[in-house]
């Protein structure tokens with residue numbers, strides 16, 4: 001246990017030394033199935049040979065030059081993201097929070113350009129947008145804000161999955177410039193909105209000429225069965241942020257903008273030393289190429305459905321299992337009881353999972369998870385949930 005690191009994390013006493021695909025090994029050579037993928041980051045699994053090769057090759061040539069110069073890998077990555085997303089252009093950062101900072105700056109500048117001096121951004125309860133001052137202020141979780149007042153102003157929190165609340169907020173505040181939301185709330189408990197929610201949000205934003213800004217940091221890069229979650233609908237947002245799985249573990253963030261929103265930030269208005277550097281962009285390009293070459297995203301919906309249906313079958317008689325839901329391989333299982341201790345119990349059985357909101361088991365397995373690994377996940381987790389809820393029923 002090191003004491004030199006700031007105690008900002010509650011860490012498990014597990015140290016991984018290497019991985020391969022969906023598996024990780026610790027320093028005692030114990031094997032674990034990684035069903036959380038570094039919090040939705042390693043979508044192609046660990047030690048993917050194509051990502052490894054791209055990183056090696058790029059580091060032989062150049063790691064960094066700064067954005068004072070043209071970066072070929074950055075241009076190529078932007079082209080690829082634009083063609084996959086239908087958006088217009090991209091700003092690259094190093095993390096999700098920074099991608100959202102760019103989105104927030106676009107919204108405010110868009111407001112000012114339209115004569116709104118005190119722009120207001122509508123955000124959602126139970127959302128998560130990051131840990132910088134602006135993004136924690138936008139986040140709909142009081143724990144994330146606790147102790148950091150004064151917060152950044154200019155955010156109005158309303159209920160998720162409630163288009164009437166958006167209409168009411170706009171009606172009551174003439175300074176609304178944007179709505180910022182996750183297509184599925186991840187940290188907030190895998191909250192999946194009604195199927196027509198995003199389409200309705202798009203229509204409201206069009207009607208009132210405000211920006212629809214989607215935080216796809218967790219839902220993007222194939223997690224839900226489309227490259228971006230909004231692609232399940234026939235809509236394009238004005239702004240879309242990405243990070244987590246974009247370079248399979250090399251830090252990168254991206255803020256994609258569409259049409260009018262794409263020309264809001266001009267020279268000198270935003271920047272980053274590392275953002276879009278050759279190493280991160282080469283890794284991300286390898287991720288996008290691999291997703292395509294191995295046809296990975298097309299299989300995500302069926303994999304998610306298989307896992308959920310199997311768990312459902314095994315736990316159908318357990319009244320403590322309240323709900324099992326998923327879109328693609330973004331999976332939430334609500335129990336009627338607290339289950340945070342299941343994380344450590346599962347790890348001891350060789351399975352890495354996550355619990356959000358105290359009672360929701362969250363699974364974000366790598367998209368490359370295979371049948372045998374899915375069966376191990378289902379069998380191990382179902383048995384643990386059964387045991388956990390049995391114990392509680394009898395005590």
Ligand SMILES: *Cc1c(COP(=O)(O)O)cnc(C)c1O
Nearest residue numbers: 095096097128129130186217218
């Ligand atoms: C993880 C996450 C962020 C923050 O990303 P960082 O890279 O940790 O800054 C923002 N929004 C969502 C939806 C996330 O899941």
